[in-house]
Amino acid sequence: MFDHKLRLRQFGSSIARISPVPLHEGLLMTSAFRIVYPRISFTVETIRSFINAIFIIALDPGGGESTDEQAFSVKGQMMWLAESDLMIFIGSPRLTSLKAMKRLNVYMADIPLYDVTREMVLLYQQRNAEIDITRKLDETTAELKRTSRMLELEKQKTDRLLYQMLPEKVANQLKNGQKVEAEKYDRVTVLFSDIVTFTNIAAACSPLEVVNMLNDLYNCFDRLTNTHGVYKVETIGDAYMVVSGVPDATELHAQRVANFSLAIVEQAKCVTSPATGKPLQIRVGIHTGPVVAGVVGLKMPRYCLFGDTVNTASRMESHGVPGRIHVSAATFKWLEGHGYMFRARPEVNIKGKGIMQTYFLVASKQQKISEPRDQFFLEPYATPSGGFHGTGFCFFFSSFNLSILLSIRSIFLVNLNV
Structure with a gap:
């Protein structure tokens, strides 16, 4: 007053x-x-x-x-x-909040008992608490969304890495905790390749140079596996192994591997040897037959192929010729009538297999390799029936006819001398 x-x-x-x-x-x-x-x-x-x-x-x-x-x-x-x-x-x-009361040194006892200010302060404090909780909840939700997006990106990276090590179908089974049973595949085509004179290259170069050379070569091969739809099984040193028909069965397994082999023979020439500076040359072996495929091991599990088909394909590569694609008779028959050209190879004694009739794949409708001028260059093109391949006869005729003419000329000169 x-x-x-x-x-x-x-x-x-x-x-x-x-x-x-x-x-x-x-x-x-x-x-x-x-x-x-x-x-x-x-x-x-x-x-x-x-x-x-x-x-x-x-x-x-x-x-x-x-x-x-x-x-x-x-x-x-x-x-x-x-x-x-x-x-x-x-x-x-x-007053509007407990914070203001504390700053002004005011207590609830200072406010009349039935004064609406009490309720206002408490309601304001409750509203602030709810707003604070809502704000924190929104911040947590936004952070969870960011974390979820980052986890999804990391999951995609992990999946891509996993799918490069194991087939997608098998990898998904392992991720789901399922047991991956071994499966038998009746018709698959397996390819092996290795680098000619790799031992000499490794002896003449430093380990880092060898690793860089293999990395350049295998990066090219890996890109071609995606292009031609084949599955890369593994690499051991200079050996590169692929298969088609596993784990997804397909009737085009032989054609896909054949197209891949033609591509890698030419692609290998784009990588130079650190020892000589010359283009690399590879040997390729292919065989078609049944295999059993499954995951082996718990630590660093590997998807492996088992069976005589794998062994025979490896023998085709080890008994092959530099710069050529050595195929078995089984693969030759699967490719019959699909526009591929082969040179017949005289029967050869394959280690552990005995005498076998094999062939050299030299071309398809879309691609042809540059054949080395070796002892097989003048061998005839062949089909399983022994005749000339329809699409390759004209191509073969010029070189083969030349050899016949030279042989006739030699016989004529010998008779003339007699």
Whole structure:
């Protein structure tokens, strides 16, 4: 309560405790308080003109230097007591949060029991807590989404790496915790290749040079496996092994391996030997037959092929000729009538197999290798029936006919001398 001259006459104990200026009777109101709302001068006449308005008074000895949020303010009603010629202000603390109460050194006990300010502070605090929880939940959700996307990308990288080591079908079974049973495949085509004079190259070069050479060569071969749809089984040193028909059966297994073999023979010439600087030359062996395929081992499991077909394909490679594709009679029959050209090789004694009739694959409808000028260059093109291959006869005729003419010429000169 204050009089007409703004002298303080009466005040509550809580206001006295909170006020930064010691309150006492007779103190000018303007020394400790200021009117925040409405924006009027602090005089009794002005206040009486706005007597029906809601007043907000702040404890502010600085004359308005503090902001409304920083100062402790009270919201209430002004009433003029004509009998005692005094102005009385009745109000409640203007607080919104426990944080503000702590800053202003105000306690719940300072607020009247049935004052709505209590509920407002608690509701505001609850709302802030809910907003804070919602914000943290949104941040956690966004972080989980980012983590999920990163995990998906890493999973894709892991899957790609796994599918390069194992067939996709087998890898998915292992990921699902399923046991991968060995399967028998009745018709597959297996290819082996190795580098001619690799032992000499390894002896003449540093290990790093050998590794770089093999890496360049096998990177080219790996790209061609995707192009021709064959599965790379493994590499051991300079040996490169692929198969078609496993693990996904196909009737085109022989054609796919044949096309792949023609491609790698030419592609190997693009990689040079670090020992001589000359293009590499490879031997290729191919055989068709049944195999059993399965995953072997628990640590670093490998998808392996077993059976005599694998052994025979390896023998085709080891008994092959540099720069040529050595195929068995079984593969030759599978490729019959599909536009491939072969040179018949005289029967050869294959280690562990005995005498075998084998062939050299030299061309397809789309591709032909550059044959080495060796003892087999003038051998005839052949089909399983022993005749000339229809698409290759004209190609063969020029070189083969030349050899016949030279033979006739030699016989004629011998008879003439006689």
